Amino acid sequence: xxxxxxxxxxxxxxxxxxxxxxxxxxxxxxxxxxxxxxxxxxxxxxxxxxxxxxxxxxxxxxxxxxxxxxxxxxxxxxxxxxxxxxxxxxxxxxxxxxxxxx
Numbered sequence: 001x002x003x004x005x006x007x008x009x010x011x012x013x014x015x016x017x018x019x020x021x022x023x024x025x026x027x028x029x030x031x032x033x034x035x036x037x038x039x040x041x042x043x044x045x046x047x048x049x050x051x052x053x054x055x056x057x058x059x060x061x062x063x064x065x066x067x068x069x070x071x072x073x074x075x076x077x078x079x080x081x082x083x084x085x086x087x088x089x090x091x092x093x094x095x096x097x098x099x100x101x102x
Contacts (some may be wrong), residue, residue, distance in 0.1 A: 031062065038069050043083035050087075060090055 035044065051058040064086065068074050078086070 031066065034066055034069055035062065038065060038074050038078055039083065040077045040079050042080035043078050046080060046083055057087075057091065061087065064090060 035047070039047065047058060047061065050061070065074075065078070
């Protein structure tokens with residue numbers, strides 16, 4: 001009876017990690033290519049700025065845009081003004097609280 005060698009397990013893990021990294025890079029490249037096609041340069045610059053400050057919001061916007069493009073609902077590039085409107089519609093409204101002291 002033979003037992004698996006720990007080096008075999010590590011090699012399998014390394015191969016799996018390398019494959020996962022390659023798949024992530026391929027997906028990122030596809031995503032960037034799609035965004036490059038559907039966003040005007042100013043809108044892309046705005047999206048990159050948002051990525052630096054609010055990466056979660058940028059991911060939501062990217063998913064929304066890619067979904068719309070895959071459904072065929074975008075017929076031309078999105079301008080910066082249109083992109084601003086999309087951002088406003090996606091962002092959660094902020095709540096204002098008033099505290100009345102008695």
